[in-house]
Amino acid sequence: MHFFSQSFHYDHSWAHVNVGLGFKYPNPYCTHVTTVDVLDRSIDPNTGIIRTEKVLGCKQKAPIWIVKILGGSEDAFxxxxxxxxxxxxxxxxxxxxxxxxxxxxxxxxxxxxxxPSNMAERTLFSQTAEIQTRMAIWRSVADKMESWMTERFGQNAELGREGFEGVLRNLWDRKDSPTMGSS
Amino acid sequence: MAHSLAAKCTPLKQSYDSCFNTWFETYLKPLPSTATQSEREEWTKGKTKEYEEKCGKVWEAYRDCVSKAVKDKGLEQMLDEARGENPLVDVGSVDEER
Incomplete structure (x- = not known):
């Protein structure tokens, strides 16, 4: 099992970040996500919590040895x-x-x-991932595969951050500019 | 806006997403911290009704289209297995996993 975790801030309010998530893809940093579909959505009448189930389609660039072993295709969901x-x-x-x-x-x-440092204007993002092979294979192969996935995960996470920051700037700096100036 | 996994669903998806995004922005406006539970529930009820009126029709059309596409792409079994393993019906289930 391999783990990945990180946390950082976005300089936008929680509400702005959430609205921005709807505009996250496509963005030039995350070309690996090609499709996004909502499969189910409901609003809890007691708590007001919105639950959404989506399916994302990605182009994966797995090393040839992984594709050969697993017989994977280019599209991953x-x-x-x-x-x-x-x-x-x-x-x-x-x-x-x-x-x-x-x-x-x-x-x-x-x-x-x-x-916590600025509840009204900053949002804390925290992310963890667990990567685990399921099959009974040589431990060294499993370990290599997990560490490749973890490495890719870190690279994609960094691209995700850069891409989403751009999306948020486009969305809100433009919208806010008439009243608040460029922030 | 991103595409749907089936090209023929993309126009419906994009209409639905725009409808939802517009509504969602109004939904996230914070209520006063003094709002009581029943005031919150009343507000949620009103907003839910508004969402259904505004986006309900296009949602149904999009959902029909995408659920067929999920079958056509052979994703249904994988989704059912994932749902069986992690139903994730309430928010507690995401936090408990940690």
Whole structure:
């Protein structure tokens, strides 16, 4: 099992970050995500929490040896379930790979909450991922595969951050500029 | 806006996404911290009704299209297995995993 985790801030309010998530793809930094579909969405009448289930399609650039062993195709699909709680201002997102999940699982958890340092204007992003091979294979091969996935995960996460910051700037700096100036 | 996994669903997806995004922005406006539970529930009820009125029709059309596409692409079984393993029906299930 390999782990990945990171956390950082976005200089936008929690509400702006959440609205921005709807515009996250496509962006030039995350070309590996090609399709996004909502499969299910509901609003809890008691808590107001919105639950959304999505399926994301990605072009994966796996090393040839992984493709050869697993017989994977170029398209990979991810299931994502998110919960947005407007009362506590907490967003929780779970993602897992659907493709090749009989061999390897990658579970990612993301939380967005108002940053304690500036609840109104900053958002804390925290992300963890667990990557684990499922099959009984030589440990050295399993280990190599997990560490490749973990490395890719780190690279994609960094691109995700850069891309999403650009999306948020485009969305809100433009919208806010008439009243608030460029911030 | 991103495409749908089936090209024929993309126009419906994009109409639905625009509808949802517009509504969602209004939904996230914070209520006063003094709001009582019943005031919150009343507000949620009103916003849910508004969402259904504004986006309900296009959502149904898009959902029909995409659920067929999920079958055509052979994703249904993988999704069912994932749902069986991690139903994720409430927010607690994402936090408990940690």
């Amino acid at each position: 991810v299931r994502e379930v998110s919960f947005v709680d407007p009362k506590t201002q907490r967003t929780s997102i779970h993602s897992e790979n659907l493709s090749l999940s009989q061999y390897i699982t990658c579970i990612e958890r993301i939380h967005y909450t108002p940053a």
